[in-house]
Amino acid sequence: MTSRVTIPVLINGEPLDCLSSLDRGLLYGDGVFETLTVLGGQPQFWRRHMTRLRAGCKRLGIPFRDESCLLEEACKITVGSDPCVLKVIVTRGPGGRGYQAPVASKPARIIQRHPYPDGVPACRVDGEAVRLCEQRLGWNPALAGIKHLNRLEQVLARQEWDDPDIREGLLCDRDGRLIEGTMSNLFVIKGQTLATPDLTRCGVAGIMRTVVMELADQVPVQARIKTLTLPDLEQADEVFLTNSVIGIWPVIEVDKQSCGKGPITRRLQDLLANLQSGGDAWQQ
């Protein structure tokens, strides 16, 4: 299997991409992950990502104590490869058969360096076309918000289209509430209000989502977490998506219906760029 590896990987600090099939990350998706951009030699918003990783491990009951190794390993694997994307996975580690966790779990840490994807900066300017997915997100408050490894809903949603001009699909919950994109969080602007869906029942609370909420004061707009449905999307003045790799992407089309790019999205992009070019975003 190792012959297929085409990217640098560290597993528990070792440069060998070889995970036991007894790892509960494989068997049950029993783990969490973070995806970060490395710019100017710095993994952006590192502290925030580590806070979410820690919260995810706590929620799942994974006794992960090697957080201090992660920054060292992240720097080691990304040095001289700027910009790039860093993926950090923590699983509960190896287990036996059956759902019961081992009494003494030995969590595994996996760090991968991926290429920075093409087209990200262009989409920030030009905006992107998205679609509404038929796949619905199931409710599970115990798992909502964290970035765990059970991602089949997203995999199924992403299979609904293969048009390369559509960059993202939006997902509702079973009751028709808008929740997020397959890989991004959703924001809609109406008047002076910036709103993003409530994620207490399902969805991933993205790091960039929180950053954008915090930047809202400087626009200034009022940031709100609220229930959003399709009419909110149709009536929005501006719509955009966020994640740690894309930053902020204006949405210009939802299922062929135009959305307007607008000044508040651009202002937020500028504020984010300023924050990241300041060189201290990694500490946040």
Add this chain to the structure above:
Amino acid sequence: MTSRVTIPVLINGEPLDCLSSLDRGLLYGDGVFETLTVLGGQPQFWRRHMTRLRAGCKRLGIPFRDESCLLEEACKITVGSDPCVLKVIVTRGPGGRGYQAPVASKPARIIQRHPYPDGVPACRVDGEAVRLCEQRLGWNPALAGIKHLNRLEQVLARQEWDDPDIREGLLCDRDGRLIEGTMSNLFVIKGQTLATPDLTRCGVAGIMRTVVMELADQVPVQARIKTLTLPDLEQADEVFLTNSVIGIWPVIEVDKQSCGKGPITRRLQDLLANLQSGGDAWQQ
């Protein structure tokens, strides 16, 4: 990592327990699995397990075409190790970053041999105590029924107790409908009716569940798939659980409330034992 391996494993036919961390089974739980008992040199109900595996791959869009290798590899890994438990995992194989599946996926097949667990035959006679879990199962009709690798709901439910005298926990959906155990399917008997929950919104449709439904005619009782709630459990004449390893386990206690073991459960156990001792269960 390979130093930790304590059980025989074949990955794509190779006796090396080394999976790439780029495998989508790890990254997203993008795969399915089967757990079988090997008795008398035969993986029990092999054909049925393969039918479900195939259905699961189809549902997830995994182009798995190496089913013919699985029986050969299963026999190879279990020869002379009777009884034992066989775990068969098929993932979509390695991928890049992002939910979109590779255009040409190369599914991975993973076969593990596990020890036959202690206490299974005794529980068939003595019955088991179970509990009601607080964890609820989210609805996702697109994933319901198949045995996929997204199993965090079961992991969280199993963490709710560590009393070794409680062997299983029962799970409801968000609306309070009884669905299944963390690792088993649920049956309740009232009068001459044998009922098991509907699994079109969530839950795993177990192979042993289907076998038991088919054996009902010979009891005889009327087998029904229906909505079950807690009062159905409280008012049942008999309650039992099924899976491919335990077979049929009578439930004698739910949260300290006694359930009666009874004649219909015993009759079904006898019918199952006859079927399996006949030596052709593996072909079914």
